[in-house]
Amino acid sequence: MGCSQPNGNQSTPVSAEQSANPLMGAWNTPDGVPPYDLIRAEHYEAAFDQAIAAAREQNQAIANNTDEPTFENTIEAMERSGRELSRVASTFFTVASADATPANQAVQKAIAPKLARLSNETMLDQALFQRVDTLFNKRAELGLNPEQARLLEQTHKRFVRAGAALSEEARTRVAAINEEMANLGVQFGQKLLADQKANDVFLTAAEVEGLPADQVGAAAAAAEAAGKAGQYLFPATRSAAEPFLTAAPNRDAREKIWRAFTFRGDNANENNTSAEIKRLVELRIERAKLMGAATHADFVLSDAMAKTPAAAMDLLMAVYTPALERAKEELADIQALAAKDGITDVQPWDWRYYAEQVRSERFALNEAEVKQYMPMDGMVAAMFETTQKLFGLTVHERKDIPVYADGVRVFEIREADGSKIGLFYADWFARPTKRPGAWMNSIRVPNGLLGESPIVVNNQNITPPAAGERALISLDEAQTLFHEFGHGLHGLLSKAHYPSLSGTAVARDFVEFPSQVYEHWITEPTILQAHARNAAGEPMPTAMLESLLKAQTFNQGFSTIQQLSSAILDMRLHQLTELPADFDAGKWEAEQLRELGVPEQIGMRHRLPHFSHIFDGGYSASYYAYTWAEAMDADGFDAFKEAGNVFDPELAAKLRREVYEVGNTRDPAESYKAFRGRMPSADALLRNRGLK
Known part of the structure; x- marks a missing residue:
């Protein structure tokens, strides 16, 4: 249950199986780091199985303890339990995301339901919950320090939010939902990665003409590595697509790259993610009802700073409205410049290219030249x-x-x-x-x-x-x-x-x-x-640097609408109370964007078919968090500007002490106020984006 890891220097008996598996037993590595040089994909599942068994035994020992529950024998004991599992899991999931080979993907598919099952067993265990609940109900009598009190409160909340206080029938259903959602998240992520790879674009020399030399060289090297020397490979990733769309004069090539990147997960093939999206949303709706929440968004935000979907949406719309007006002005500028090239129907694959031309004219900047100074x-x-x-x-x-x-x-x-x-x-x-x-x-x-x-x-x-x-x-x-x-x-x-x-x-x-x-x-x-x-x-050069800084708020209508449209649709999707049998994520997305008035030339930063944050990343009904936090970060950085020194030592020490060091030992609003003295408004955010 605990999320800690042993330091790898403990002396424990080593079986023959353990000696053959570097994940088991002590890690005789510098600083107790994972022995990645020795680990192979086939080692993971056996290590998980052993660690899951150990965690299950440790948790059951706490639950079945016949002594009266105390903070030490229950809450602290849970913090100490599952150490081996945390060590194996953090080692594997670091690799599972960063190097999702077929072998690692197979491991992930195999262990996802096992981990979900263990989590359900632990968090829905009535004997264990009873011990936590007993302590929570008499917390004022326990003489706990503030961090201990916070840990007890957060532990109790995790059990309740997992469904431990529900009826037996409801607990059983929640457990099944959690396990199915864990599997669906894995499927979504693996389909998306496969479709991204399938959407690799190989271009000709004519199609990359006019691109900066560093982009051309990297694409040529990538194509050669892929066995297609003489061509130019652009993967369907943001880091490849956005620079291409900004710099490529060839309009047809821009369209190819835009479509490859934008339609990941939304192609008519086995990697289409629509079925996973529909089922995940259905399950989230059902679980929210079981938990007594009106919607999944209400359930999620009840444990966030925003507290309610209405509060999150108020902030999003306060920024969205002026951003949309700015975006319309930007579109007019782009249309005027594109018209000089005979383009009367500006498309999404044209925006970044002509926005860069507008920026170049307005600020005397050239992205390719700027990047020469950005190694x-x-x-x-x-x-x-x-x-x-x-x-x-x-x-x-x-x-x-x-x-x-x-x-x-x-x-x-x-x-x-x-x-x-x-x-x-x-x-x-x-x-x-x-x-x-x-x-x-x-x-x-x-x-x-x-x-x-x-x-x-x-x-x-x-x-x-x-x-x-x-x-x-x-x-x-x-x-x-x-x-x-x-x-x-x-x-x-x-x-x-x-x-x-x-x-x-x-x-x-x-x-x-x-x-x-x-x-x-x-x-x-x-x-x-x-x-x-x-x-x-x-x-x-000084002139380039000054222009680069002046241009920071350029094209903010576009970038803000892209981000906020994703956040708004995330929130709207997770405020639904039911889905029609014929629900189609793509059609629903298009309807919502039309209703919001999002220009077709802008669209979303993350379309639903590839929205990993909310379908495979723990941010469902929470993508608004980037905007919520921006209100704090813009206001927080203002404190340094007000001090007259952006490296002010006293303020930096305060930021470290009151924010970076405290973790979740107190309510986050307290942490922000301890640093800034008050909560922020949207004003600093709007100024930061040049929208006010």
Whole structure:
């Protein structure tokens, strides 16, 4: 039940089976890291089976304890239980997302129902719940410190929200629903990855004419690796599609790339995700009713900062309305410029290309020229310098740590005095077996109870450069780099005593605040002046830097509508109380976009057929969280601007102490107010996007 992991240095008996399986027994590795150099796909299922059995036995021992329940023999005991399972699971799921080979996918399919079954058994166990409930009902008499009280409250809430307080019949049905949804999530993710791969686009030399050299070189190298030398491969990923759509003069080629990227999961093949979407929504509706909630959205948000779907929608619409007006102005500018090329019907695959032309005219900027000053290594150095300036942390690469795939790098994070905090795995480049998007996860969470240090992982999908070339990235990709490291810092710096309250284990609409506020520093002039350099080592010209910063709010109507349309449809979908038998996600999506007035040339950032966040990523009825957190991050960064120094040491120390270190040891609103002194409004968000 606990989410902790052993440090790998314990002395335990090793059986013959264990000695042949590097996941079992002690890990004699540097810092107790997973022995990825020894692990093969076939090792995982046996290790899971053993760890699940151990966790089941440990949980049953707590439930069947004949002693009166105490905080120590029940709540703390659950924090200590399942350590072996947490260790195996975090090791595997790090790889399952980043290197989804057929063998790893087979493991995921096999163990998903087993994990769901164990979770159901544990969270619906009446003897175990009775012990937790007894303690919860007399919590005021237990003499607990604030963190212990928070842990008891959160543990009780997890049981209740899992259905432990329901009737036996309802508990049985909830368990079946949870297991089916776990399987559907796996199916959705695996179909999407397969369709993404199937949507690879191979172009000719004529079709890539006019593209920047770094894009052409990377595409040529990718095609050659795929056995199609002389062609140019563009995978159906955001990191490949958006730069292409921004820079490619060939309109027909732009359409090919746009369609490949946009219709992932929505093609007439075995990878179409519509059946999984329909069934997942049906099951979420049924579970919400069983839990006594009006809708799935109501159920989810009752445990979030927003509290209600109405509160989340109020914020979304407060931003959506001015963004739509701005988007219409942007469309008019684009149409005027496209008309000069004889285009009278601007299409979605035209927007980024002509928006870039408008930006170039307005701000004297050329994306290809800007990227020459945005090398990946330079942006990584910028990120690490920011961390040092804000928090005094230093970063040191470790070459002795085994990794799960080529290109993964490992860094040790240290305090200013040289003491070690933990390890950071960086997996920044795309590979055919990596799921789309960018994310952070923990292999080990820091906690005082078990004396464990953190291991966090960042993933991104940056297009690898051609051999011998520098990896050049866009400012958007650099912001994503900072964003994910902000999550990483949240995981690394936690000082929670209990594993379940550590790091990023906070409400969905708060977890994005530490990551999004950290993004702001990538556009600080001093950071870019130091690290935005071309191949000759020359800094970005002052005029280019000034124009780049002035252009930050350019095209914000487009980007805001793309994001908010996804968030609004997520919320509307999960406020449904029933689905018609002939429900079709694509048709429903189109109807909603028409009703919202979303211009066809803009559309959604994440269409439902490939919306991993809500169908395979835990963000159902929660995609609004990025906007909710942006209200906080914009307001939070304003505090640094008001201080007159964006690296103000007192304010940085306060941000670390009141946000990054506290995890879920208190209500997130308290954490934000402890840092800022008050809650934010939407005003700072609108100013940040140039919409006010």
